Amino acid sequence: MQLRALPATSLPYNNKTLDLSQPQVMGILNVTPDSFSDGGQYTQLESALKRAEVMVQQGASMIDIGGESTRPNAAKVSVEEEIQRVIPVVAAISQQLDVVISIDTSSPEVIQEAVKAGAHIWNDVRALNRPNALAMAARLNIPVILMHMRGEPHTMNSLANYDNVVQEVISELEQRVNAALEAGIQRKNIILDPGFGFAKNAQHNLQLLNSLYQFHDYFGLPWLSGLSRKRFLGEVLNGAAVDDRLYAGLAGHLMSVQQGASIVRTHDVLATVQHLKLWQASLEA
Secondary structure, three states, X not given: OOOOOOOOOEXXXXXXXXXXXXXXXXXXXXXXXXXXXXXXXXXXXHHHHHHHHHHHHHOOOEEEEEOOOOOOOOOOOOHHHHHHHHHHHHHHHHHHOOOEEEEEOOOHHHHHHHHHHOOOEEEXXXXXXXXXHHHHHHHHOOOEEEEOOOOOOOOHHHHOOOOOHHHHHHHHHHHHHHHHHHOOOOHHHEEEEXXXXXXXXXXXXXXXXXXXXXXXXXXXXXXXXXOOOOHHHHHHOOOOOHHHOXXXXXXXXXXXXXXXXXXXXXOOHHHHHHHHHHHHHHHHO
């Protein structure tokens, strides 16, 4: 692992900017019945809004709202149902909280409605691979998070075959970056995500975690680390359950930020904020 400074850049939203030269914490808000960690907890508008309020109070500068689970073998969700789940939550948070709103979706129709309701960022695990996704991102002119994954959630585990996982993930992400640029998406709007847990086994994830500085050096773009409560953490911890992976996740996110991650995406906002505050304070001392 090699340490890297964060890129000096900012993210525009609501006529304001979010400073990405220091690590930002993105809180996860799944409004789904079947997400692997918190599925079913925030399917009602009141509970979702309350959870967002708590995460903002704890120090999250970004909230990532998802209406479709992408865990292996998750049930498919229609565009109409995803919109019904996500849009009321986006509208409520936009009206009541000063926070950057990210939408975890692969559907152009969903992000279009979400932006109308007040969303700021498109977080796509499929890296704008669905029909019309690239064109929609270019038209909306909003920041997009391009995540590395092979196949679909129900096929990705069978595609976890690499000779050199770090170089192959970089190469495959570069293809998506080039596709985005060719479609008219501005480079300043691109954020990357190496895709922990997606089409990668435990060893692949650990190799990525130890070499994330290479993403920083190669692309020169802001990037996100999202390993909160992921399965490979449980495997490292000899089978620890989802709720027992907090401390390993904190270590992983700290390792990510030390190697240049601008954003960490987590279920555990308060603990993550406190860890990163100590790290930042030590650099400034």
